[in-house]
Amino acid sequence: MPSSFAAHPAETFPAGTPAASQVFTTVLSQGPLTRLELARRAGLSAAAVTKAVRPLFASGYLVEDADTEARSALGRPANLVRVDGGRALFLGLKLTGDAIFGVLTDLRCRILLARRVPLTDRAAKAVLASTAELVRELLTEADGYGVRVMGLGIAVSGDVDRGEGVVRYSPFLEWRDVPLAELARAVTGLPVTVDNDVRALTVAEQWFGAGVGLSNFAVVTVGAGVGCGLVVHGRVVAGAHGVAGEIGHVTVDPDGPLCHCGNRGCVEAIAADPAILARIRERSGVEVADTTEAVDLARRGDDHAREAYSRAGEAIGRGIATVANLLGPERVVISGEGLAAYDLFAEQIRSAFAAAAFGSAARCDLQTRPLPFEEWARGAAATAIQSFITEPN
């Protein structure tokens, strides 16, 4: 048995029947609900709900509120059932080439604490050591809550096999076939879930964000790259070969700039942060150091900068239209660090989307959500929560 510094041994979730687990998930994401409403949403009888929630109350995962208000005038007042977020804690980590971001969340995936440690060596061994240290630190902080940390989620960009817990290929870390879940479990003693970063973010939206209650939606992230997580038939799409949601490599302009994938005019080659900087440089000759500067320039009215953002918005809008035309999602959530500059391309995203969406695909609801960087780590925590609830260990 490898050394472990987890404060406590794992305690399993009383998952019970699949129906019970679905009941819990419904309460978790759809907020406090009466038992009757819960029965309706989970497609069960009231009696089944009563039975399903009993062990969950007994173990403290669910608690009951007096229904303060908004109750029907007549009849017995309903009691609201809700998840006790404080009943369990989780850790989420996002690995990048430069740093590890970590958060401590409660069971409702609310961030209690965020940390960042820089990364100098990208070799798996070094990253694992930093991971272990960050986890140790977060666990120490977690001790103050007097509640156990029940799982650790790790999000990595690239081709990740969540089922096996293996990072097949990560371009930024330059990893191939690293069995990260097993390695991290060994050094932390926690149950570990490993997933692709965009899919992890999508899980967070599905359970705790703008995707709650939807069985068909997409999350588009804009920042250093352009990514997309898809939920179809209520499940996150993973792709047969580990690749899915590559909206960044949808072609927008065959004569456009060269993309690192070898093609021209990919969304990412136009709308990702480096592409925008390159565009400004190319057109104005001005060397722009970073995104903040580019945004400043554009906000101050610089034509070249504005054009670069406008062009990016158009590319994103077209990419989203492509997703909408193919999958007909109910909603697309646009997010990512790039959204800090949302005012500079919002209009272009919407108009390009409206122009390129076919028929009633245009009825898709476009939403935007700012994405502070720790949200990526929160996505990882969401996968850990999901595993905790749905995978009885």
Next chain:
Amino acid sequence: MPSSFAAHPAETFPAGTPAASQVFTTVLSQGPLTRLELARRAGLSAAAVTKAVRPLFASGYLVEDADTEARSALGRPANLVRVDGGRALFLGLKLTGDAIFGVLTDLRCRILLARRVPLTDRAAKAVLASTAELVRELLTEADGYGVRVMGLGIAVSGDVDRGEGVVRYSPFLEWRDVPLAELARAVTGLPVTVDNDVRALTVAEQWFGAGVGLSNFAVVTVGAGVGCGLVVHGRVVAGAHGVAGEIGHVTVDPDGPLCHCGNRGCVEAIAADPAILARIRERSGVEVADTTEAVDLARRGDDHAREAYSRAGEAIGRGIATVANLLGPERVVISGEGLAAYDLFAEQIRSAFAAAAFGSAARCDLQTRPLPFEEWARGAAATAIQSFITEPN
């Protein structure tokens, strides 16, 4: 009660439990299987399979073969379970603006008979009258088999709500909100399933074709238009607003020819039959009457015709790559009447796909299947078979 000329009253399928229905579906699409193998594939115990198949044997939907060969050397020989295709008949219709295609199939969706009636009036009432006549004719023929016709499937291009049995909008027929399932049931007396034509074809591939056993694949049709049916997580994608799989309106070249959707350079504006004819005309000045002539021209080496097909192949390949990048299907089946000219653009499809597919999305298996026009009607029959089995009436 409206008049009905269905030969016999409906007899329901002994669907039993969901598991039983899944067992039947497995046998239906995965051919003859031993009970043990069946248990494995359906994720059940052998005992459960024994119980599930009993009523199906009793009602004649399943029959047993002596396991002729390929049996393990040792132990009791297994018996093969298979669906008795002759146990039930189905009708499938495909409505176009010009004609109705109809087929009579058996329970295994094998075409027994195909018919076509021309259509002069596209009004719902007139189409319904022609439909009734064609169905009557097919039912008469079906009488010769001494087996009941258990359902009718109708495939229509456009926005179709299968659940409600309503054609929301059909551009070729110029229909809006026609409750076709109810209307057709009234005049034929048969249970009716109505679905979008490409989705119907996709169901046929999923249950009886190249998609058997796959939970993530796509069907791309090339012909008068370019369409796409998607199966994700084992289910056909319908889209939140009835639109999905619009690969035809994925942009390939923003400076390309104008598409009827209002955008430029859609796949359909480059690769559909009329687009190819237009391209040849535009470049060579030669007026090409129809697709046959265009194919002849290209096969005889005419440069303009060859270029038009080559360009079409490239557009299709790019469109497929977009689907592969977004969904990571295991396989894409390329089909449609346009495939008669497959030799003229096969190479371009493959190379454009390979160039534009990102990472391991390129591992997707591209298959081609010729598509005689009656296959569209067969797709409709497949939806009727699906409804018969999964929707206990």
Next chain:
DNA sequence: TTCTTTCATTGACAGCGGAAAATAAGGGCC
């Protein structure tokens, strides 16, 4: 024949979820 192996069925049983009846908890009304 008898044993071994593999396939298939049977019967006892446990668990889940549904229906209906019972119980709980208000408010309104007299």
Next chain:
DNA sequence: GGCCCTTATTTTCCGCTGTCAATGAAAGAA
């Protein structure tokens, strides 16, 4: 305050499904 009405929740009972373990079946091998 007691009774009635309404709505929420629980209890009780019951059927159904699928599993487990044991048994039966049908070869070939010894």
